[in-house]
Every structure is written in C-alpha cells, then in structure tokens.
Amino acid sequence: MRRHIQIASRLWMNVLAQSTDGIRKLEEGAKSLRAGAHTATERFDHLHPIISELFHTLQDFLEKMAKKFLNLQSGRDQGTLGNMKIQIQRTNVNGNVKSRYKAHEDFVVTCGLSYFLSYIMHHFNMATITDSPKHNIITEGLSNWTNVNKMKVFNTVMEEILTDLYIQFDVQGMEQDDSREVEVTIQEHETLQCYQYTANVTDGKNVNIPLNINGCDLVVVTNLESLKKGCSLKVVNTEINVTLKTVEKNDDLLNYVKNFLQWFFIIVQMKDAIREGDVKRISIVLKNMIPFFYSHSWLSKYLTECIDYILKTEHTLSPYMSLKVQAGSVVNPKGRPGKNKAADIQKENEVKLLKTLIRSLGANKTEKSIVAITKAAPEIFRITENFESMIKLKAVKSSQKAKSMADDIQILLGKINPLDIWTRHHDRQLQQKVPRSPFAFDKAGLIYIIEITVKLLLRDLPVNNDEDEENEDE
Incomplete structure (x- = not known):
C-alpha cells in the first residue's frame, strides 16, 4: 500500500514539474499554508491571556462583592455578613479575597444559601427546613399528577419566587424600587x-x-x-x-439581603457554568456581570475584560476560533500539571503572599529558589515519613474537624429566621446602607462606557482602567 502511494506521489510531482506554472502554484500554496498556520498560532497565543482572565474575573467579582457587603466593623448588625461570620466562626474570612479566595467563596455561598432557604421557609410557611411546603396550589395528591400538570405548578411557583427575589437589569431606565x-x-x-x-x-x-x-x-x-x-x-x-x-x-436589612442575592446568583451561575463546561452560558453570565462591575467603578478593569471576551467570541473571531477560545476557557490548553486554572490562580496569589512574607523576614529568596524548594517537597515528605516510622513516632490526632456547610446553614437559619427578613419593617436600620437594587445608577453612562470600550478594543487601543484595581492584582 505504501509502495502504491509513493508511486502515485512521484507521478503527480512529475506532471507538475512539466509545468512551470504548476510548480509556482505549488510553492505559493505551501507558503500560504505555512503562513496561515503561523497566523492562527499567533492569534491563539494572543488570546491565551484572555482565557486566563476568565477566572481572574470571577475572583475579582467575588472581591467586589466582599467589599460591598462584608463590613467587619459592623458585626453587631444582625443578618449581615459581618454578623454571620461571627456566628459560624469563620476566622479565615478577613476581606482579603485574593489570598484566601476559597475561604471567601465558601463563606459567600453558605450565606447566600442561608438567605435563600430562609425565604423559601417564609414563602411556603415552613416552621423547619424539613417541613412540607404549604401553598394554595400544592395539594396532597400532587405526586400522582401528570408531568404536564406538575410543570404548570412548578412554573407558577417559580414565577412567584423570581418576582420576589430577582431584580432584572433594565437598560431603558431605573428599576422600580418598592423599598422607598x-x-x-x-x-x-x-x-x-x-x-x-x-x-x-x-x-x-x-x-x-x-x-x-x-x-x-x-x-x-x-x-x-x-x-x-x-x-x-x-x-x-x-x-x-x-x-x-x-x-x-427604608428597611435596610431587606434591601441589603435582596441586593446581596443578585450578586450571589451570578456567582452560582458562573460556578455551575465552569463546572459543566457550558461555554454558551459563560458568555451569558459575563454579560450579566458588566453592570455589576460598572456599579463598583466605571473604570473597572474586569468590566473591560468581560466586554473584550464577548466582543472576540461573538463578533470578531471566526466560528472555529471562537469555539476554540470558549472551550479553552474551561480546559487548560497547555495540558500542564494541575489542569485547573482556578486552583492555579489561587495558588499563584498564595505564593505571592508567601514571597512577600519571606522577603519581609530578611531572607533574600528568589523565585528560582522557591521553585526548587517546592519541587523537593515530595521527597522531603517521604524522608520525614520514613524517619518517623523508623523511630515509631505516633501521629498526633486531633478531635477537631471541619464543620460541614449543612451545619453552618442550620446555625445561620436559627439566627436569620427570627429576624423576619422577608416582612417589611420600617424601623430596621443598619450601619451599612445598601440600596435594594444593584443597578441604581445612570443607565446612559453604562451604555456610553460600553460603546467607548468597544471602539477602543476594535482599534486595539489601550483602555483606561482603575490604577487601584490593577495594583490589587499584582
């Protein structure tokens, strides 16, 4: 078979060799193919930083959320994150999201689920979390109904919940704020x-x-x-x-909780989209993130990153390159150890903090020496473990164990439910004033910033971002 292929190839080359035009076309085609492959590689390498920024965006979103809602100086305000941190003794939550990302993410998710479950218990008149929900359209024989009728009940209930909790962004003007x-x-x-x-x-x-x-x-x-x-x-x-x-x-506590839940829904959506590898949903969540970043600062660096990602994947790139970038957002394209960009970025920030600590102690450690020590860690661990077994050193066991999220939620529900958050109280005041809607800003300003940013990105010009935010990332 290989012999036949070789003969056919030679015959074809002989035919082309008889024509000068054929040889020229062959050379031009090969040159064009090499140039195209080189250009595609350069384009993907140019987009690689964009892929890494996706997880930085989620991290920065959580940091903005912590700055807005986690006030460590107002721990006496019952029902707020500062008070809930004390109730479940989260000492590793200090507001520094970049160095303790996982701890803050877990804390925010725990508080968000607690708020949501407290609303469910209020809406369905449940005394405890294990009670059966009570609703005028939920009857005892519901389990025997057809799927079509069950879906009608589900849609009705979900419509009620979304109407109460979800605040939709309206680009046309201010959302109605029934809290005033x-x-x-x-x-x-x-x-x-x-x-x-x-x-x-x-x-x-x-x-x-x-x-x-x-x-x-x-x-x-x-x-x-x-x-x-x-x-x-x-x-x-x-x-x-x-x-x-x-x-x-105003009911400050109700406004605080409703605003917090809008940010919480974005965090949950992004985590689920990344875990499922749903590249289309990631783009939708990034679009939803834009007004949240704008509400923090119109110079937000990650507002620009969201626009840049959407602009490239939905408008300027070819369908093939767009899909390649979107797939690369949830897969490490280099295939190196770890294969988890979120964890790698977290570790990177932890190492930066560690290097600062080492240098502050006077040790002149370079990045190369830290990498060398890190590589030797597994061997050092095995040597230490072997030495301990030889001298029959008993391992010290602790009775302490990490509490589950379910336990923390039960504790928080016991503190939240007596506050009766979901019934409006005109005399509830907090030290921390938060509007009910996260979109209480000028919509025309947001549209203007998006239009200017798109024009600059299309011309490959730098976009003015907040210097303080850039310094935080370093």
Missing part, C-alpha cells in the same frame, strides 16, 4: 371623607398615593418634589391639599 415609602398628610375637607395609606415611590420621581374617598379606593400619582413642597390634588371634582410628612422609610 413615604407618609402623606391630607388636609381635612368638608365634603369628603378621605383616608390615605402609606405611599410608594415608584421610580425615584413619582409617588403613588392610595386613597379611600367616601368608601371608594383609588390611586393618585403625583411628583415627589411637588409633594415635598405641598400641593393640591383634584379628586372627584374637589381639590384636596396633601403634604409630605415622613420621607423614605
């Missing part, structure tokens, strides 16, 4: 029996005033600024005078 409420005073009128209830501020500008006039319920909408000064409203062909009595009664 005002009290309105109505002047007595001779011909009207008028009663007013607590009014809601819908969009930061308008106020919905629910009224009961002569036994008839209606809602009057007026401007917040006009209401502060005092104004007249024409109701049932009669003018009534209304003034603002108390402004912005």
Whole structure:
C-alpha cells in the first residue's frame, strides 16, 4: 500500500514539474499554508491571556462583592455578613479575597444559601427546613399528577419566587424600587371623607398615593418634589391639599439581603457554568456581570475584560476560533500539571503572599529558589515519613474537624429566621446602607462606557482602567 502511494506521489510531482506554472502554484500554496498556520498560532497565543482572565474575573467579582457587603466593623448588625461570620466562626474570612479566595467563596455561598432557604421557609410557611411546603396550589395528591400538570405548578411557583427575589437589569431606565415609602398628610375637607395609606415611590420621581374617598379606593400619582413642597390634588371634582410628612422609610436589612442575592446568583451561575463546561452560558453570565462591575467603578478593569471576551467570541473571531477560545476557557490548553486554572490562580496569589512574607523576614529568596524548594517537597515528605516510622513516632490526632456547610446553614437559619427578613419593617436600620437594587445608577453612562470600550478594543487601543484595581492584582 505504501509502495502504491509513493508511486502515485512521484507521478503527480512529475506532471507538475512539466509545468512551470504548476510548480509556482505549488510553492505559493505551501507558503500560504505555512503562513496561515503561523497566523492562527499567533492569534491563539494572543488570546491565551484572555482565557486566563476568565477566572481572574470571577475572583475579582467575588472581591467586589466582599467589599460591598462584608463590613467587619459592623458585626453587631444582625443578618449581615459581618454578623454571620461571627456566628459560624469563620476566622479565615478577613476581606482579603485574593489570598484566601476559597475561604471567601465558601463563606459567600453558605450565606447566600442561608438567605435563600430562609425565604423559601417564609414563602411556603415552613416552621423547619424539613417541613412540607404549604401553598394554595400544592395539594396532597400532587405526586400522582401528570408531568404536564406538575410543570404548570412548578412554573407558577417559580414565577412567584423570581418576582420576589430577582431584580432584572433594565437598560431603558431605573428599576422600580418598592423599598422607598413615604407618609402623606391630607388636609381635612368638608365634603369628603378621605383616608390615605402609606405611599410608594415608584421610580425615584413619582409617588403613588392610595386613597379611600367616601368608601371608594383609588390611586393618585403625583411628583415627589411637588409633594415635598405641598400641593393640591383634584379628586372627584374637589381639590384636596396633601403634604409630605415622613420621607423614605427604608428597611435596610431587606434591601441589603435582596441586593446581596443578585450578586450571589451570578456567582452560582458562573460556578455551575465552569463546572459543566457550558461555554454558551459563560458568555451569558459575563454579560450579566458588566453592570455589576460598572456599579463598583466605571473604570473597572474586569468590566473591560468581560466586554473584550464577548466582543472576540461573538463578533470578531471566526466560528472555529471562537469555539476554540470558549472551550479553552474551561480546559487548560497547555495540558500542564494541575489542569485547573482556578486552583492555579489561587495558588499563584498564595505564593505571592508567601514571597512577600519571606522577603519581609530578611531572607533574600528568589523565585528560582522557591521553585526548587517546592519541587523537593515530595521527597522531603517521604524522608520525614520514613524517619518517623523508623523511630515509631505516633501521629498526633486531633478531635477537631471541619464543620460541614449543612451545619453552618442550620446555625445561620436559627439566627436569620427570627429576624423576619422577608416582612417589611420600617424601623430596621443598619450601619451599612445598601440600596435594594444593584443597578441604581445612570443607565446612559453604562451604555456610553460600553460603546467607548468597544471602539477602543476594535482599534486595539489601550483602555483606561482603575490604577487601584490593577495594583490589587499584582
């Protein structure tokens, strides 16, 4: 068979050799093939830092989350992360996410699950976590229903949960924030029996005033600024005078928890997408991350990284290269030891901290010497283990063991549930003020920053990022 292939190859080369044009085309084709392969390699090597940045992005997102919600100076505020850290004795959580990423990630997930389970227990009227859920559409014979009817029940329940917990980003304007409420005073009128209830501020500008006039319920909408000064409203062909009595009664704890859950949902989504290798879902989560990074700072480095990744994988790269980059986001393309970029990045940050400690002690250790010592660690461990067995040294055992996440969640639920987080209380104040929505910023500014960043990236120009953030990564 090989002999036949060789003969056929020679015959084909002889035919081409008889034509100068054929030889020229053959050389040009080979040259083009080599150039194309070289260009593709260069393009992928150029994209390799982008792949590594994906896990840095998740780490930085968690760090921004810790800065926003973990206030170690307000441990007395019940229901906050600072207080929950004390309740479950997480001494390794100190706010320094870069050096203790895994500890902070585990703590955030534990707190997020505790908040979510406390809502589930409240929504389904469950006294304990093992109780059966109680709902008007959940009946005893539900397990015997067909899958179609079960799915209808599931969709109804999920719609209720998402409506209560999930805050959708609306690029058109401000989200309605039902956490702001005002009290309105109505002047007595001779011909009207008028009663007013607590009014809601819908969009930061308008106020919905629910009224009961002569036994008839209606809602009057007026401007917040006009209401502060005092104004007249024409109701049932009669003018009534209304003034603002108390402004912005907020439930700080409920706002804090709802805002935290929006960040928590992103963390969970990204962790699941990476674990499952779902490259399409990773792109969706990165898009969702953009307004969160912008809410921290419009100069955020990782806001640019998210835009850059999406721009390349969905617009500028070919379908083949795009898929290659997306697959490389969850697989180590070099195949070196570890094969886990998230763990490698964590270890890298730990080594940086260790090197700083070693140098601060006066030891002039270079990176080369640290690597050499690290390589010798397995042999040193075996020698030590063999020596201990020879002298019959007994291993010292400790009765201490790490608590499971389930145990910590049970402890936190015992502290959270009595707070009745999911019922609005107008007198709950926290030292740490957090708005209900993480998107309480100017949407036009976000769109402008995205457009400018895209233009700079397409022209391969540097994007101005926050210097403080870059220094944190070093």
